[in-house]
Amino acid sequence: MKIALVHDYLSQDGGAERVLKAFHEIWPEAPIFVLFHDKKKLADFSDSDVRESFIAKLPLGRRKYQWYLPWMPMATERHNLHNFDVVLSSTSAFAKGVLTRPDTLHISYCHTPTRYLWTDTHEYIEDLRCNRLIKSQLPRLIHKLRMWDKMSVDRVDHFVANSCTVHGRIQKYYRRESDIVYPPVDTRRFFVSKEISDYYLAGGRIVPYKRFDLLVQVFNRLKKSKLKIFGEGPELKNLKKFSKENIEFVGRVSDEEKAKLLSKARAFIHPQVEDLGITPIESMASGRPVIAYPVGGVTETVIPGETGVFFTEQNWNSLLDVVVNFNHENWDSAKIREHAMKYDTVVFKDKMRKYVEDRYDEFKQGQNQCMLCI
Secondary structure, eight states, X not given: OOEEEEESOBSSOSHHHHHHHHHHHHSTTSOEEESXXXXXXXXXXXXXXXXXXXXXXXXXXXXXXXXXGGGHHHHHHTOOOTTOSEEEEEESSSGGGOOOOTTOEEEEEESOSOTTTTTSHHHHHHHOOSOHHHHHHHHHHHHHHHHHHHHHGXXXXXXXXXXXXXXXXXXXXXXXXXXXXXXXXXXXXXXXXSOOOSEEEEESOOOGGXXXXXXXXXXXXXXXXXXXXXXXXXXXXXXXXXXXXXXXXXXXXXXXXHHHHHHHOSOEEEOSOBSSOHHHHHHXXXXXXXXXXXXXXXXXXXXXXXXXXXXXXXXHHHHHHHHHTOOTXXXXXXXXXXXHGGGBHHHHHHHHHHHHHHHHHHHHHHHHHHHHHO
16 A cells, blocks of 8 residues: 655645654655645654645745745646555645546545634634735635545545544534544653642644733733643734733743643643643643633533633633632542543554544455446
């Protein structure tokens, strides 16, 4: 079975890239096809067989890749995958739109139907930092991309969703069924601390939809409670401007530093809507409970009263009420960590290896039956 891996592009170290890394560890000989690879931002895969599209050769194709959004469907279709038995795409945008031969099986691991095309179109345009002229042209471009995206779905033989939430979106927007395999979490990197410190923790990419602004509003009112936020992003400067001294922005942290922060936090706060949400699972792997807004993937991973608590409305009043009444001592850290272990990378690899092999066997049997009929 000769397999190829296809990913949208490599420019950040996120959950989708961890999925790709796990795929590459399962099939280390498989080449990786991407639109471009920015090695300065993501050194992983530097020693792998990464094959870029023509966008990587265009002026500032890696650094200002947003300029080339209209050409990304064409660039994806130009990946030459004719010599492979199986194509496994990892995508939230373009990778599922590759062209394959009739005797090639295409399995697509979908992180979510493209957010700015389907679920967050209006918010995406509103929050985009560009002039009005560009914004006025975006709806037309997004409309064309949405049509291509819907058409590209027909090129996939089997969809795998990363959560029940994404399974539902695939049904709604693509009218396709999907199987569910939760993404990998390296739970072995995290540990339960004997000591709990005096701070709450949040973190990730500092972007508008993550709703770190709610945290700032809450802890500005709780001057005796500490909050630490890790990560970088375009909203960081604005959030710092309005934060009081009890809120600390620790910036980008290493895996080791994040593990320490999580293990000693009173709780990890997750105010956003995510397709799944890896960091809450990492918090649980550290034995610490999660305070979360109960929409999206977190409703599948957090058990209220056992591994965390929910605040009912996505506003600072609702979150404030939960934080004020939260008791960080009434939690069984061992039980919380045990729950997180079912999302471990080893579990993910075993499930995906078996899934691909089983679907390929079924695919070949179907082809052989057609030949016998002739």
